[in-house]
Amino acid sequence: MPRRGENVQAGREVLRNSIFCQLRDDILKGRLAPGEGLVEVKLAAQYGVSRTPIREALRQLELEGLVRYLPNRGVVVEGITIQDVEDIFVIREHLESLEASWAARRITEEELKKLQEVVELQEFYVAKDDVEQITVLDTEFHRILLEASKSKALRYALGSMLDYVEQARLRSLSVPGRIHYSVKEHLGIFEALKVHDSDLAARRIAQHMANARANLLRFVEGKKEGAAAPCGGSVQ
Secondary structure, three states: OOOHHHHHHHHHHHHHHHHHHHHHHHHHOOOOOOOOEEOHHHHHHHHOOOHHHHHHHHHHHHHOOOEEEEOOOEEEEOOOOHHHHHHHHHHHHHHHHHHHHHHHHHOOHHHHHHHHHHHHHHHHHHOOOOHHHHHHHHHHHHHHHHHHOOOHHHHHHHHHHHHHOHHHHHHHHHOOOHHHHHHHHHHHHHHHHHOOOHHHHHHHHHHHHHHHHHHHHHHHHHHHHHHHHHHHOOOO
């Protein structure tokens, strides 16, 4: 039977992890912007807890590189930089090529059916230009593909990356025309998986990742040019 002290410690861990997960989610989804200050006292009042679990959660976020301590400012949101996202896409290109190769050999008929349903739904929402639903289905497509690889190691390696690039993927898919190409690329990947062609599946998903990364970088560069317009004239 657990001792009272052990129950208290377990309760602290659950509380700290809950706060950490909420703050992490807020940072990754852009609800907390880079440079925004995180004040322990305010966060403690917001969550109705003492400052200790807040401090512990912030330390864990610092280890992940999502916040940092600045002299005379305290804790500020670091967020995900464009370099972070670019690095993650390059890593994903290699890992997801391996994932698709394994999935082509190991995927079940049930998983193929689920992937087909996702692609068909994406085609439906493309006609409506519904970026939000396409993004949700994009996540589901890659989740099923990861499960189909039957690899615990890949699930561990890729799982957290999908969280980190969620906001970037939404921005990338928001670029006019990108959702149409993205869904066509998903269809091509699905067709390779359906005939269990591991080499073709790997090549197609690698190209899919490369296209998504290039599209995101064009989006970011376009934003930079747009931001400079008031000082340097109009953007054509």
